[in-house]
Amino acid sequence: MKDTRPMPNCTSDSPPNAKPGPRFSRSTWALAGLSGACALVAGAVLLSGASRAADESKAHTPRPALTVSTAQPQRSSVPLRLAANGSVAAWQEASIGAESNGLRLTRVLVNVGDRVAAGQLLATFSDASVQADLAQVRANLLEAQAQAAEAVANAERARSLQATGALSQQQIEQFTTAGQTAQARVAAAQAGVEVQQLRLAHTRVLAPDSGVISARAATVGAVVGSGSELFRMLRRGRLEWRAEVTASELRRVQPGTKVSVSTADGSTVEGSVRMVAPTVDPLTRNALVYVDLPAHAHLRAGMFARGAFALGESDALTVPQEALVLRDGFAYVFVLDAGQRVQQRKVQTGRRAADRVEVLAGLDAQASVAVRGAGFLNDGDLVRVATAQDVRQSAPAAPANLSPRAAK
Structure with missing residues (x-):
C-alpha cells in the first residue's frame, strides 16, 4: 500500500512545524558554530599567554636569600684592659x-x-736529757757562786791589810785576781744554765x-x-697573683691599679697591684707584677690564673657581637647597599664590652650591617630587612602553662 503522507521539505533549514521566518542554510549554521569555537580558542590562547608571561616575570625576579635585621655602628665608651697570665703564690712563706x-x-x-x-x-x-743537763749546770752554778763568794771575801780582807804591811803587794793582787776569776766562773755557769734553758724551750x-x-x-x-x-x-693566709707583663706595657701598670683575676675553675677575684718588679727577665723580657688578692675559697697557691688590669675607658666604634662572622680565622661583617644586597667586609676587632665588639678598621661609621642571620650570608646575597612586626613575631612566646602574670 503506498504511503500518501507528505514528505518533509528537506531543503528547509527550519523544523517542519516552525513558524514562518527567515530561512538559513546548513552552511550558514556551521560557519557560525566554527566562528564561536575559534573565538573561544583564541581567548584561551590569550589567557594562557598572559599567565605564562606573568610566571616568567616572577621567575626572573630575584628572591631574597634571607630576612635579616640591621644595625649601625655606635660610638660607645669601652673599658681599657690589659690582659696577662700568671700564677697564684703565697705572699710570704715561713719554714x-x-x-x-x-x-x-x-x-x-x-x-x-x-x-x-x-x-x-x-x-x-722529748726533753728528758735536756732537763738532766739543766740540773747539772744549775749545780755547777751554785758551786761557782760559793767559790766566788769565798774568793771575793779573801780579796776584801787582803786589801784591808794592805796598810799594815802584813801582806805583800803581790799576795794582795793574787787574792784580788782569784776573786775576779771566781766571779767569771759564776758568769760562765750562769750562761750554761741559760743555754740549757734555751734547749729546753726549743723542745x-x-x-x-x-x-x-x-x-x-x-x-x-x-x-x-x-x-x-x-x-x-x-x-x-695571704695570697698574691704574680702576673707577667711585657716590658712595653709595664709603664701602664701602677701600684693601686685594680685587677680582675679569673681562676681555672671560673671564679673571679678582684685585687689591686701592690708592687711592680724593678727588673725585667732578660730571657722572656717580661716583668712580674705583684697583685694582692683577698681571701677566697677557690684560690690555691700554685694555681695558674688569667687576669686583666683596669686602665680606664676610651671611646670606640662598636657593633653587636652577633654581626661578626668568623671565617678562615678572620672577622667579617656584611654591609647592606641600596639594592638590599650585602657586601662582605673584613674588619679588625679589638676590645669587647658586654655584647658589643670594638671595630678598629675596615668599617665605615655610617654603614648598615646585618645582625641577625649574618652567619648564613654570602657576599652578594639579596636580603630582606626585617620590620618591627617581624621582630615581634620572632620573639619567643610565653609557655602555655604559665599564668598571664607569670608570662609577663
Missing part, C-alpha cells in the same frame, strides 16, 4: 724547722690545712706567725737534726 739536735719528736699537733695563730704549739720533742715548736700550714714533714718518733724543716706555713 718552721727543728732547733734542737738529736731529740725525738713526741707530739705533732697540727696538719696540712690547719690555720694557726702566732705562738701556737705545733710539736714537742717546743711554736708558730712564728699566724697563717695556714701548707706542708708537714714532722713525724712522731723521728729523731731530726738541727735545722731540719718540720712545717711550712703561708703567712697570714
Whole structure:
C-alpha cells in the first residue's frame, strides 16, 4: 500500500512545524558554530599567554636569600684592659724547722690545712736529757757562786791589810785576781744554765706567725737534726697573683691599679697591684707584677690564673657581637647597599664590652650591617630587612602553662 503522507521539505533549514521566518542554510549554521569555537580558542590562547608571561616575570625576579635585621655602628665608651697570665703564690712563706739536735719528736699537733695563730704549739720533742743537763749546770752554778763568794771575801780582807804591811803587794793582787776569776766562773755557769734553758724551750715548736700550714714533714718518733724543716706555713693566709707583663706595657701598670683575676675553675677575684718588679727577665723580657688578692675559697697557691688590669675607658666604634662572622680565622661583617644586597667586609676587632665588639678598621661609621642571620650570608646575597612586626613575631612566646602574670 503506498504511503500518501507528505514528505518533509528537506531543503528547509527550519523544523517542519516552525513558524514562518527567515530561512538559513546548513552552511550558514556551521560557519557560525566554527566562528564561536575559534573565538573561544583564541581567548584561551590569550589567557594562557598572559599567565605564562606573568610566571616568567616572577621567575626572573630575584628572591631574597634571607630576612635579616640591621644595625649601625655606635660610638660607645669601652673599658681599657690589659690582659696577662700568671700564677697564684703565697705572699710570704715561713719554714718552721727543728732547733734542737738529736731529740725525738713526741707530739705533732697540727696538719696540712690547719690555720694557726702566732705562738701556737705545733710539736714537742722529748726533753728528758735536756732537763738532766739543766740540773747539772744549775749545780755547777751554785758551786761557782760559793767559790766566788769565798774568793771575793779573801780579796776584801787582803786589801784591808794592805796598810799594815802584813801582806805583800803581790799576795794582795793574787787574792784580788782569784776573786775576779771566781766571779767569771759564776758568769760562765750562769750562761750554761741559760743555754740549757734555751734547749729546753726549743723542745717546743711554736708558730712564728699566724697563717695556714701548707706542708708537714714532722713525724712522731723521728729523731731530726738541727735545722731540719718540720712545717711550712703561708703567712697570714695571704695570697698574691704574680702576673707577667711585657716590658712595653709595664709603664701602664701602677701600684693601686685594680685587677680582675679569673681562676681555672671560673671564679673571679678582684685585687689591686701592690708592687711592680724593678727588673725585667732578660730571657722572656717580661716583668712580674705583684697583685694582692683577698681571701677566697677557690684560690690555691700554685694555681695558674688569667687576669686583666683596669686602665680606664676610651671611646670606640662598636657593633653587636652577633654581626661578626668568623671565617678562615678572620672577622667579617656584611654591609647592606641600596639594592638590599650585602657586601662582605673584613674588619679588625679589638676590645669587647658586654655584647658589643670594638671595630678598629675596615668599617665605615655610617654603614648598615646585618645582625641577625649574618652567619648564613654570602657576599652578594639579596636580603630582606626585617620590620618591627617581624621582630615581634620572632620573639619567643610565653609557655602555655604559665599564668598571664607569670608570662609577663
